[in-house]
Amino acid sequence: MVPIYDKYYTHEDIKGLIQLYGTPLGKKMLVVLPKVMGESQAAATKWGETIGRESMMEVLAEHPEMEKAIEDAKKSTQPQ
Numbered sequence: 001m002v003p004i005y006d007k008y009y010t011h012e013d014i015k016g017l018i019q020l021y022g023t024p025l026g027k028k029m030l031v032v033l034p035k036v037m038g039e040s041q042a043a044a045t046k047w048g049e050t051i052g053r054e055s056m057m058e059v060l061a062e063h064p065e066m067e068k069a070i071e072d073a074k075k076s077t078q079p080q
Contacts, residue, residue: 020026060067
């Protein structure tokens, strides 16, 4: 683990982190941050899916011929 931390943090950074994690906020951060990251990732995934779907609908509205090409591609990849 040391080489990974060494890659991103200086010695002074590590000393600051040790001080931070000794505070009430630092202790809370250790407990809460994984939850925040998990919820953020789930929200970003949902947002990305929505944007992707909206983008595809725009493309299909502008290029209706693509819908047939997508259907043909689906048929050619389905087992017979």
